[in-house]
Amino acid sequence: MNTAIKDVVIVGGGTAGWLTAALLQKVVGTSINITLVESEAIGTVGVGEATIPPIRLVNQVLGINEAEFLRETKATIKLAIKFENWRTPNDSYFHTFGSPGKSMAFCHFHHFVNRAKHLGHESTIWDYDLNYLCATQGKFAHIKAQDPVLDLPYAYHFDASLYAQFLRRYCTKLGVTRIEGMIDSVQQHPSGDIAGVTLQDGQQINGDLFVDCSGFRGLLIQQTLGVGYDDWTHLLPCDRAVAVPSERFDKTVPYTRAIAHKAGWQWRIPLQHRNGNGLVYCSAHLSDDEASHTLLNNLDSTPIGDPKIIHFTTGRRRKQWHKNVVAVGLSSGFLEPLESTSIHLIQSAIVRLIHLFPHQGIDSAAVDEYNQQSELEYTQIRDFLVLHYHLTKRDDSQFWRNMQSMDIPDSLAHKMALFKQNGKLFREQNDLFLESSWLQVMVGQGIEPEDFHPIANNLSQHQLMGMLDKMRDVKREPLTSLPSHDEFLMHFL
Missing domain, CATH: 3.50.50.60 (FAD/NAD(P)-binding domain)
Structure with missing residues (x-):
């Protein structure tokens, strides 16, 4: 034309x-x-x-x-997604919009954390993530810092x-x-x-x-x-969702919750005037009535509408x-x-x-x-979503057993194998998700790298521990002056 x-x-x-x-x-x-x-x-x-x-x-x-x-x-403000019950029931982790620590030339920060773990140091990548620290403490404000290590990327609900x-x-x-x-x-x-x-x-x-x-x-x-x-x-067998709004909580957390159930997962999104709720599920393993029942029984606040079923492929x-x-x-x-x-x-x-x-x-x-x-x-x-499902240890339903044993795309299998071997991550061209996103989901879902980049050995054990302690202090320092998420909204609006 x-x-x-x-x-x-x-x-x-x-x-x-x-x-x-x-x-x-x-x-x-x-x-x-x-x-x-x-x-x-x-x-x-x-x-x-x-x-x-x-x-x-x-x-x-x-x-x-x-x-x-x-x-x-x-x-409301969104700093992260909290994934609950995905690896196993009662297990949780965060996928934040931030990144841990501060990466060096040719070597991501998590390699230093991984080396410290091999030396018996008890810390996780989230200890050095400002988004995680703010999300778990319910805090937020616009941070105007010259040092990019204090960036606080955010989105909205x-x-x-x-x-x-x-x-x-x-x-x-x-x-x-x-x-x-x-x-x-x-x-x-x-x-x-x-x-x-x-x-x-x-x-x-x-x-x-x-x-x-x-x-x-x-x-x-x-x-x-x-x-x-x-x-x-x-690859992603969930084909329906049921959604219903509910009354807001007194406190609005600055993150989304994604809670795994026996044949899918539930979202919980805090807004100023209500909560958004839904259950994404596989109709081969859960009926519409069962899905509605599961969602309504897991709201934690009074529903203010009728459940709405959505079909999709x-x-x-x-x-x-x-x-x-x-x-x-x-x-x-x-x-x-x-x-x-x-x-x-x-x-x-x-x-x-x-x-x-x-x-x-x-x-x-x-x-x-x-x-x-x-x-x-x-x-x-699609491959990033498959990662969440495939890396599960749940065996409490046929749905999750199927996800563990499914054939996954070769590109995803290669990325997982590379990370498990030595913690290496490579972002594909134009991939929406940065290395820090792949890192958090793979670690959160249970992949522990067997080795780390040799650059992490350039520091002595004393220097390594000192660097990690200093980075943790730098990341925690803003928390003392940040208002709560609700206080921010009250004054900003």
Whole structure:
């Protein structure tokens, strides 16, 4: 399609639709017209309430005031995810947004911790992680330190429906055209490209480029263009979730909880006005009624709604950009929210589109590059999720026994073997998760490196212990002056 792109039509609202509209309008909007079609009669999945740090960069690009954002979306701060019962029942660990200590040239900090452990020193990588220390003590503030060792990376928990409304108001002010209505039919050019959509009231909306944010059904990318779907349930067999909100706790912790159960896991997300709760599970091992019962019995606060069942198939569209349609959000694929990547996948899809925006017309090279990058991103996140399940010692249900014995991707097996041998970690190109993330999950799930990098031997035992003690003191020093998470929110808002 060689037509210059002037009219962009976004099909569907929610977080995917309105975030697409916001970024396109802010970055490319002077040269294109953006129209978003949505219907109030169509609900959104709305469980993507936890995020990862790149969302802060998106907010900065959009010029969003953080205090206003926190107020309007009832948001709280997120420093980490606490994984409970994953390796064994009653076992827990944190995956934080920080990193332990301070790495040296050619040698990550954890090699020094590992050498100290071989010498009988009782410490863990989390003793040197400021995010962990703040999360476990319920503290947070914006730290303005010159030393990067005191960085405190963070993200947010927020109400997804309020976030979509916030973005909708933002977009309306910027000039995005919103049209209310249900789509009745889709028109195509002889080439197969989408020409336009017709609403139930007869209104015709034509465009040059269409962004499919229609959710799981994929109205344009799948129902119309039929690109196909790569099903990954053989690696991630959970295929349903049940969600319900509950009353907030008196104290809001600055982290997400991911609590493993006999056939899946439960999320608990603290917001200013309520808790977000859900249970992701495998229907082959747990019925919908059993899942609802499990969730309701593990809320720890009174439910304020009825449980909602969500069906999904883990995987991705074989092409996330085909002809003149780009799929964003659930229409492009689904990975369970174990590492809070759902909203990030929306962000990265839009940023990728902006980088490759077909101003003078769609060309195959840009489409191929977009699809290659999308496939790589989904695959890398998928492997990271598989890591959590496969590295389990639980044998209390057939579900967990299956996860232990499953065949895993060769790339993941290689990464695990390399780390177990001598603690080495290598970040693949464009991998969303840094070495510190892989480190925390592998150690948290029970992989103990058999050796460490020889650079760690450059220090004498006395120097090593002194360095570790000093680093622990440096990481702990800010805690004395930081307010609690709730105190921060109270004063900042």
